[in-house]
Amino acid sequence: MKLLAETDKKLEFLERKLERERRARNEAERLLEKKSLELYNINLELRKINENLDQLVADRTYELQIAINQATQNAADLRLSLDRLQLVLQAANAIIWDWDVGADRFEISGKLSLPVGVQSKSIHDFRNFIEHVHEDDRSLVERTFKTQISKRESLSVQCRLLSDNDEYRWHNVIGKGIQDERLSTVRVVGAIIDIHARIENERIINRMAHYDVLTNIPNRTYFNNSFNQFLERADEEESHFALLLIDLNDFKLINDTYGHVAGDKLLAHVASQLNAQTKGYDIVARLGGDEFAVILNNLPPDMSMDDFCNRIIDACIRPIDVGGDLIQASLSIGMARYPDHGETREKLLRCADVAMYHAKSNSLQQSAFAEYNPHLDESRRRRKIMKQEIEAALIAGEFQLAFQPYIDLSRDTLRGGEALLRWNRNDNQPVNIQEIINLAEESRLILDIGRWVIFETAKFIKRLQELNIDHKIAINLSVVQFKQQDLVAIFREAIQLYGIPPECIQVEVTESLFLDDIDRAARILNSLADMGIEVSVDDFGTGYSSLRYLQRLPVKWVKIDKTFVDGLESKHENLQIVRAIIDMAHSMSQGVVAEGIETSSQRHILKTYGCDVGQGYLFSKPLFEKEYLEFIDRYGS
Incomplete structure (x- = not known):
C-alpha cells in the first residue's frame, strides 16, 4: 500500500510535471506564435518600407535623370545661343x-x-x-x-x-x-x-534723290529745299538774291536730229558751264528736261545781272563735237529778284518764268535774257488769250492768204507773187499780223499754220494752172517751222496732192535760219532745190549777212529789206549798201528782189542799179485771191 501510495505520488508528481510542461509548451507555442506574428507584421512593414524606398529611389533617379537631361539640353542651348549670338554679331x-x-x-x-x-x-x-x-x-x-x-x-x-x-x-x-x-x-x-x-x-540713295544723274548737279527736290533755306536766311539777314530760270531753245529738235545721246551731252555741257560761272555758295540745279535754275546769293539790290547772263550765254553756246557733228545750245533766261519781285518760292518762280518766256518770244532763234517787271504779266495774259484765239481761228478757217505781186523792173511785167498770211476775224478787230506770227512761233502754232499755208498755196497754184497761168508763188518759212518739221516731206505731199510743178514754188528764208546749224539748213534747202523749188533769202542785209551762206546754199534770189529801200532817196549809205548787195548777188548768178518800193524814184534807182524784181505798194498791196486774179488779168502774166 505504501508502495502504491508512493507510486501514486510519483505518478501524480509526474502528471503535474507533465501538465506544467504541457502548459509551458503551450505557452511557448503561444509566445512563439505571437512572436512569429509580430515578426511577420514587421516583415510586412519592412517590405512596404523597402518598396517605398525603392519607389523613392526610382523617383529620385528619374528626377535626377530629367535634371541631368535638362542640364545637358541647357548647356547645348547655351552653346547654341552663344554660337547664334556670335553669328548675329558677325x-x-x-x-x-x-x-x-x-x-x-x-x-x-x-x-x-x-x-x-x-x-x-x-x-x-x-x-x-x-x-x-x-x-x-x-x-x-x-x-x-x-x-x-x-x-x-x-x-x-x-x-x-x-x-x-x-x-x-x-x-x-x-x-x-x-x-x-x-x-x-x-x-x-x-x-x-x-x-x-x-x-x-544711304548717301548714294540720298544723292540719287537730290542730284541729277545725268548732269551731276542738284535736282528739283534739292533746289526746292535750298530755295526755302535761302528765303529764311534772306528774311533774317534782310539780304537780296536773284533767281534765274534757264530753258534750252529747240532742245527737242536737237534730240530728234542728232539723237538723245547728243542731247544728253549738250545738257551735261550746259550744266558744267553754269557751275563754272557760279560761286561756291550759289546753286545751280536741273529742274527737269531742258530747264535749269540758278540762285545768286547776297546780291546788292541795284546790281545789274546783264554781265552775268551774257557770260552764261557765251559759255553755254560754245559748240560741242558729238560724233563729228557740232551742236550748239541756245538759251532763254528769265530773272526775278528777292524781295523786289516776290517773297515766296512760288511767286519768284512764276515771275522768273514770265520773264523767261518773254525772252524766248523776243528772240526765237538766238539766246536772250529778260528780267521780270509787272508789265510782263499783262503781256503774258494778252499772249495767252491771243494764242487761244489763234487756235480757234485755225479751226474755224478764219485765216486767208493774200498775194503781193513781184514785178520785173526791166520789163515791167508780172513775174509772180508772195503768199502772205491774213486773219479775217469774225469780230472785225484790227490785226497786227506780224505780232500774230511771232506769237504763233513762240507757241509753236506756226507749225500748223505753216503747213496750212503750204497746202493752200499749192491749191492756189493748181487753180492758176487750170487757168493756164504760169506763175511762181513764194512761201515764207518760219525758223521754228524749218527746225521742227520735215519740210521736204510736206512740200512733196502738197505737190503730189495737187499735181503741180515744183518749179512754181519759191521758199523765202531769213538769214537767222543759217546761224544755228548751217549744215542742216544746207541739207534741207538742197533737197528742196533738187525737187525744183527755188530758194530766196529774205531781209538780206539786216542780219548776219555772209557770203559763206550764199556760197554754200542753193540760193537763187536775194531780197533787199525794206529798211534799205526806204532811204534810197535821202541816204547815201543806203545807196551804197543796195548797190553792193546787187553787185554781189549778180557776181554769184543770183537774182535780186527789192521789197517795200513805194515811189517811182525808188523804182528808178533800183532799176538803174540793176535790181531784177520789185515789190511794194507802188505796184500793189497784198490782194486776196479774187483781186489777185483780176490784177493778173490787168497786168498780164
Whole structure:
C-alpha cells in the first residue's frame, strides 16, 4: 500500500510535471506564435518600407535623370545661343564692348566678319576709345555717354571709328548701363555695329534723290529745299538774291536730229558751264528736261545781272563735237529778284518764268535774257488769250492768204507773187499780223499754220494752172517751222496732192535760219532745190549777212529789206549798201528782189542799179485771191 501510495505520488508528481510542461509548451507555442506574428507584421512593414524606398529611389533617379537631361539640353542651348549670338554679331558686323566705369577699363571682344574692323587691341580705357573716334564725331559721342551715365538711359550713337587699315568707318555704338544699389552706373556694356555699307548706300540713295544723274548737279527736290533755306536766311539777314530760270531753245529738235545721246551731252555741257560761272555758295540745279535754275546769293539790290547772263550765254553756246557733228545750245533766261519781285518760292518762280518766256518770244532763234517787271504779266495774259484765239481761228478757217505781186523792173511785167498770211476775224478787230506770227512761233502754232499755208498755196497754184497761168508763188518759212518739221516731206505731199510743178514754188528764208546749224539748213534747202523749188533769202542785209551762206546754199534770189529801200532817196549809205548787195548777188548768178518800193524814184534807182524784181505798194498791196486774179488779168502774166 505504501508502495502504491508512493507510486501514486510519483505518478501524480509526474502528471503535474507533465501538465506544467504541457502548459509551458503551450505557452511557448503561444509566445512563439505571437512572436512569429509580430515578426511577420514587421516583415510586412519592412517590405512596404523597402518598396517605398525603392519607389523613392526610382523617383529620385528619374528626377535626377530629367535634371541631368535638362542640364545637358541647357548647356547645348547655351552653346547654341552663344554660337547664334556670335553669328548675329558677325552678320551684323558687331563686336561686344564692356566699360568698367569705376576702374575705367574698356574691353572689346569678338571680331567682325569684315576684314576691316575697329582697332580694338589699342583700346584699354574710355579715353583710348574716344581717341579712335573721328574728331568731327567725338563731341557727340562724349555727350551721349555722359547723358547715359547721368540719366541711366540706353545709349545709341553713330560715329566714325578708326579701322585696322587706318581709315575711318561708320559704326553704331549701342549700350546699356548697370547700376549698383545706389543707382549709380558702375558698368556699361553694349555692341559696336559696323554700318559703313549702310551709310554709304544711304548717301548714294540720298544723292540719287537730290542730284541729277545725268548732269551731276542738284535736282528739283534739292533746289526746292535750298530755295526755302535761302528765303529764311534772306528774311533774317534782310539780304537780296536773284533767281534765274534757264530753258534750252529747240532742245527737242536737237534730240530728234542728232539723237538723245547728243542731247544728253549738250545738257551735261550746259550744266558744267553754269557751275563754272557760279560761286561756291550759289546753286545751280536741273529742274527737269531742258530747264535749269540758278540762285545768286547776297546780291546788292541795284546790281545789274546783264554781265552775268551774257557770260552764261557765251559759255553755254560754245559748240560741242558729238560724233563729228557740232551742236550748239541756245538759251532763254528769265530773272526775278528777292524781295523786289516776290517773297515766296512760288511767286519768284512764276515771275522768273514770265520773264523767261518773254525772252524766248523776243528772240526765237538766238539766246536772250529778260528780267521780270509787272508789265510782263499783262503781256503774258494778252499772249495767252491771243494764242487761244489763234487756235480757234485755225479751226474755224478764219485765216486767208493774200498775194503781193513781184514785178520785173526791166520789163515791167508780172513775174509772180508772195503768199502772205491774213486773219479775217469774225469780230472785225484790227490785226497786227506780224505780232500774230511771232506769237504763233513762240507757241509753236506756226507749225500748223505753216503747213496750212503750204497746202493752200499749192491749191492756189493748181487753180492758176487750170487757168493756164504760169506763175511762181513764194512761201515764207518760219525758223521754228524749218527746225521742227520735215519740210521736204510736206512740200512733196502738197505737190503730189495737187499735181503741180515744183518749179512754181519759191521758199523765202531769213538769214537767222543759217546761224544755228548751217549744215542742216544746207541739207534741207538742197533737197528742196533738187525737187525744183527755188530758194530766196529774205531781209538780206539786216542780219548776219555772209557770203559763206550764199556760197554754200542753193540760193537763187536775194531780197533787199525794206529798211534799205526806204532811204534810197535821202541816204547815201543806203545807196551804197543796195548797190553792193546787187553787185554781189549778180557776181554769184543770183537774182535780186527789192521789197517795200513805194515811189517811182525808188523804182528808178533800183532799176538803174540793176535790181531784177520789185515789190511794194507802188505796184500793189497784198490782194486776196479774187483781186489777185483780176490784177493778173490787168497786168498780164
